[in-house]
Structures are given as structure tokens and as C-alpha cells.
């Protein structure tokens with residue numbers, strides 16, 4: 001089998017995230033020195049999902065490294081809805097906590113929508129509360145979901161803040177990625193299509209995209225043949241795949257080898273969008289702290 005030559009620029013999310021974290025840490029140090037405010041992030045994990053354990057540990061470590069206060073709440077898998085809501089109410093009322101994040105997925109017996117709806121919108125650093133969703137959709141100051149915010153920052157860096165005349169296709173319509181990503185691209189004046197599993201001729205729709213964001217959660221579903229030559233490809237998929245030799249590896253929603261031979265720029269998996277998720281969480285926590293204390297927000301951390 002011949003492996004196609006990569007021609008696309010590889011967008012290094014690890015380096016981008018490290019630079020963003022350093023910027024956030026600088027702002028946090030100034031906030032502490034000038035105003036005596038230490039941004040605080042509370043992360044709630046219910047149960048023992050192994051991937052969530054890793055993400056939550058990384059969130060706590062990176063929060064502390066940025067000079068912020070980290071509050072970790074680990075609850076048993078059989079925690080009741082009432083117990084979880086009680087914790088959220090206490091965090092809402094705690095002045096040392098500026099950001100609250102409940103790690104998803106929650107165990108099946110818990111109602112995630114109700115839990116997210118109970119988080120004070122001004123502390124909802126995930127940007128999942130309906131008030132923040134509505135604010136984003138209507139162009140008002142919102143807290144924006146971390147993964148799409150990270151994608152936007154990488155796109156801004158590559159294309160600048162105006163995507164007028166460009167066609168963007170988002171494959172996937174989740175509340176966490178697909179829908180907010182489409183809103184953010186609209187804000188940048190792109191002409192946006194949201195495609196999904198019921199879209200007719202998905203290949204042709206994708207081939208029309210100057211910017212293609214893949215967020216479907218199906219390993220390597222999008223081949224290079226679906227990509228417009230020179231397009232920017234942002235791969236949000238993080239799929240764990242078992243190889244024939246027994247090894248477990250991470251794969252995106254895009255077939256990297258064939259896509260990189262056609263695209264102009266592409267994010268890899270791992271090391272693309274993933275690391276931006278936690279860096280943007282830190283940025284959102286800083287933004288929330290500034291807003292809660294009525295202080296000016298640092299530039300470039302919100303869309």
C-alpha cells in the first residue's frame with residue numbers, strides 16, 4: 001500500500017495550548033497582585049470512568065500550574081441527584097469558586113441537564129447552561145464551551161478573525177461541540193452548514209468546505225477524498241481504537257494520512273484540539289473571575 005505524501009500544515013494543539021496557558025498564568029499573576037483575586041475552579045467527578053479520571057486530574061494540575069485555586073470533588077458512582085445538586089448549590093454560594101465544572105458523562109441514573117441547569121450561569125465555565133447557550137446564539141457575552149472555543153482560537157490564528165466568504169461545514173450536532181462551533185463560525189462571518197448522520201451525500205457537503213470541523217465521534221470516518229484541496233481540517237474526534245495487534249490507540253474522526261495529502265492545514269489526534277479544551281477551561285475560569293469581580297477582562301480569551 002502506498003502512503004500519500006502529507007502536504008498540509010500540521011496544527012500543533014499542544015504548543016498552542018501551552019502558549020495559551022502561559023498567557024492565562026500571566027493574567028492570573030497580575031489579577032492576584034493588582035486586585036488580590038485568585039481565580040478558583042471547582043471540578044466535580046462522579047464515579048470512576050477511567051478517561052474522566054485522567055481529564056479531571058489534568059484539569060486540577062493545570063489549574064494549579066496557572067496559579068489558580070483548584071477544588072476537586074470526587075463523588076461515589078451511586079451519588080444521588082439530590083446530593084449532587086446540594087454540592088452544586090454550595091459551590092454556587094462559595095465566593096472562592098469562580099468556575100464550576102461537572103465532568104461528563106455522568107452515571108446513567110443522574111440527570112445531566114438538571115445538574116447543568118443548577119450551576120450559576122456566571123460560574124458555568126463549560127458554557128453548557130441554557131443561558132450561556134442563548135447568549136452565544138444571540139451574540140452576547142457568554143461563557144463559551146471549551147472545545148469549540150479552542151477550535152476557534154486555532155482558526156483565528158490561521159485565518160484571522162474574519163471568515164467572510166468562506167464556507168464552513170461542521171459534521172456533528174452535539175450541544176457540547178457541533179452547535180456552539182457553528183455559532184462561533186457564524187460570528188466570524190463564515191457561511192455555515194451543520195451536517196450529521198441524516199445528511200444526504202455527506203461526502204459532497206464536506207467537499208464544499210473551506211473549513212471542515214469533524215465532531216461525530218466515529219473513528220476515521222472522513223477520508224481525504226471528502227476534503228477540498230487546501231481546506232483547513234479541524235478534527236475534534238477522540239476515539240480509542242483497538243488495533244489487530246492488541247494495542248489501543250487514539251484516532252480522530254478524519255483519516256489523517258489521506259486527509260493530510262489534500263488539506264492545507266489539519267489538526268492531528270492526539271495533540272490537536274484535545275489539549276486546547278483544558279487550556280480554554282483555564283481561560284474561561286479567568287474570564288468568569290474577572291466578570292464576578294467586575295474587573296476588565298484580558299483581551300483575546302473570549303470570541
Ligand SMILES: Nc1nc2c(c(=O)[nH]1)N[C@@H](CN(C=O)c1ccc(C(=O)N[C@@H](CCC(=O)O)C(=O)O)cc1)CN2
Nearest residue numbers: 055102103104105126146238270271272274275277278
Ligand atoms: N464537563 C465536561 N465534560 C467533558 C468535556 C468538557 O469539555 N466538559 N470534554 C470531554 C473530555 N475532556 C475534558 O473534559 C477532554 C478530552 C480530551 C482532552 C485531551 O487533551 N486529549 C488528548 C489525548 C488524551 C488521551 O490520551 O486520552 C489529545 O487529544 O491530544 C482533554 C480534555 C468529555 N467530557
